[in-house]
Amino acid sequence: MVSTIANASAPRLRADALRNRERILVAARESFCLHGVDAPLDEIARRAGVGNATLYRHFPDRKSLLLHVLLYVNQRIIDLVEKSLVEESDPFEALRGLVLSGVRERVGGLSPLLATEVDHEDPLLKASKRRMHEVTEQLIQRAHASGQLRRDVGPGDLMIAIVRLTLPLPGSACGGSDDLAMRHLEIFLDGLRTPARSELPGPPRTLGDLKDEFC
Template identity: 40%
Template sequence: MDVVATPRRTPHARAPRVDAQRNRERIVAAARDLFTEVGRQAPIDEVARRAGIGNATVYRHFPDRDALVLAVVHSVLKRAADRAEAAMAQAEEPFEALSRFVLAAADEQIGATCVMLDGAYDPGDPEVKVLEERLNGLLDTMLARARRAGLLRPGIDRDDIFVGVAQLTRPLPDLVTVRRGSRRYLQLFLDGLRAPGYTALPVEN
């Protein structure tokens, strides 16, 4: 009787894939922070140093700077949308959901990152389009709910939110916004969005 040998399974067979994914996430996180601080021309050597890995590992995951920039944009948009979903699920009332999202978007550096990387990636990238549509849809839902509840001043749209977050969270060394922290100004921004008690917005031609 012939005995068919069964391939032996090693307990660490999946380890390389897990390690590779972890390294990729560390690279993207390090690049996001560095690009936000100094711009998209930040040295790849510094990205590797902050991620705690070698340059060769960075280039194994991302063959060039453009690929790394695009991965950062994908990550920021996805994480921001995840935070938007969480805000709507956790908040007890519509404006609270919007407030949670604004603060979470600041934590994710969505506005600052996109401002610093503007023009550095293809906005027509299929995954970027899908991620943007998801995020925009979630934010539009939050705004519509707050508007129906009478908690949002008239004329506010998603662009107001993104511009406000971007302006209040982008790095501004040596200015009072850094010394006091952006959350103070984000809260002032949120108070300006709340109804009633607002001043009519100017009409732009």
């Protein structure tokens, strides 16, 4: 699904144009994760199966493309969480879906770009981050209320762990260590369950404690 936040003020696109836009965003997500912010735009167009003119028609420059990749990734995670809040009866399983989505969406590989290459005052990005925080808070509150999530874990702890545990290993291709990331995230999830088997140092982290590079 193409980001509804990202396209809130954009004219309605034809179905084929929407498909091209999403192919570009998916290709750019992989390329930026693999090669960093300097990933060649013509290579992104090739990966997406479109011409350079089509890419530039949707995204006039690199900054615009990077912003909309981040909006796209955020919206896909938000959509998943919103669906889980409605359809998933087990609060911890809904939380688990959010954590594991970090691997699929390349959150660890994209987070350094978010830290340095985008305007954090952009209204679309601010709205996207605000909604991400809202749904994450809802998941945490439900999991706490169910008694399944240890009380000394906050939403900030969750987001930091997702970023750290999905970072590509040095020298590995983007997505090349997905199985390892999934393995470590599952270990992390086991550590979130009650009863707690240790006492954590310091207070739970809130989303307000995080800097812009994390979410």
